[in-house]
Amino acid sequence: MKIEKLAGIDVGSNAIRLLVANVITENHGANPSFKKSALVRVPIRLGTDTFIKGIISEENKLRMIKAMEAFKLLMDIHGVQNYYACATSAMREAKNGIEIANEIFENTGVKINLIDGKKEASIIFSTDLFNIIENNKSYVYVDVGGGSTEITIFSNGKIINSKSFKIGTVRLLNKQKSFKDVWENMEVWITANTQNLNKPILIGSGGNINKIFKLSGKLIGKPLSYIYMKAQYQFLKHLTFEERISELDLNPDRADVIIPATKIYLSAMKWSKAKKIYVPKIGLADGIVKSLYYNNL
CATH class of the missing domain: 3.30.420.40 (ATPase, nucleotide binding domain)
Incomplete structure (x- = not known):
């Protein structure tokens, strides 16, 4: 050993x-x-x-x-x-x-x-992502960060398309700027790339979706439904920043960004017509370690 x-x-x-x-x-x-x-x-x-x-x-x-x-x-x-x-x-x-x-x-x-x-997406793909993906199904992989959102479409076990959007949780907290164009571009891109897919499934990664999954109380490996995500978004929006910290036990630097993050995942589900989202708890740091081991950096 x-x-x-x-x-x-x-x-x-x-x-x-x-x-x-x-x-x-x-x-x-x-x-x-x-x-x-x-x-x-x-x-x-x-x-x-x-x-x-x-x-x-x-x-x-x-x-x-x-x-x-x-x-x-x-x-x-x-x-x-x-x-x-x-x-x-x-x-x-x-x-x-x-x-x-x-x-x-x-x-x-x-x-x-x-x-x-x-490069960020390729490092994340070094994780166990391909172990989750089944050859006969279609997936929309959504990684939401503070500054950008990486979206990759998988079908028949292969990457069909991938794109990075300048829309992230911290970026969206800047109320002085309009992100209308980016939202519209993302909607057009997701719709165009998923319209011919049969019942696509979302895979979510990032600290916020991990926290949303933890709050759900679901068993690891079980998906969250679109209906649950929609209800959770409304629930989070109606809580004050302080209530999200005290009642949901969120860190202050998670309590504000979790709402824009949920909106991004929910939007991706709506535009791709995905009914469920899996949260395998993979991230950039995990991908770095695996890429290092396999000399892929």
Whole structure:
């Protein structure tokens, strides 16, 4: 038996995550097992800076440097042998994103790669997603982040089409901007790419859909219905921000973004005519670890 320690760092628009995993292999590396050793989430909301001001603030830059110093120490303590860190839309779109990535590397030795939506989707596809997909069914995979939403259509076990939309939970909190065009583009694209599919099923990923699934009390592997998602959206909207924290036990940085996230998933279900959504609890950090192991980065 061989045990390898790998780590993935996901610098998102709403939070930053570190996942440390044990990769256990037997029989010359066949069928490796990936076991989570540690998961740390730091609520640094870079999207608020980028999507309103266009740059990451000095305060959040310093918080990021401290977070990466902490992640470096944790990786050392866990004996991590290899890691990969990537940043998505908030840091990628910030005018000072590259400059901050360089400064973080100089101060901590942690190299952050700024990736686009296509790269993000390909990393997520390194997870167990293809184990869920059945060859004789059609799926609409929707990954909702703080800055963007990645949508991929699967049919007969293959990717038919994929697109990244500049609509995310943190971005939608900016009430000064209209997202009418993006909503319309997403509706047209989903409708056009799913109209010939037979009973498509949604697969959702992201912190918010994981939380919605947890609140449902459903058993892992069971789907949520369109009717449930619609009712949950109305229920969440009628609660105040404080009530979502006290009654639903949500973190403050989850309590505001969960409503726009639910709207995105619900809209995707409506436009694709999907009656149910599966929540396999996969994410970018999981994909990073698997991509690292298989040398796909």
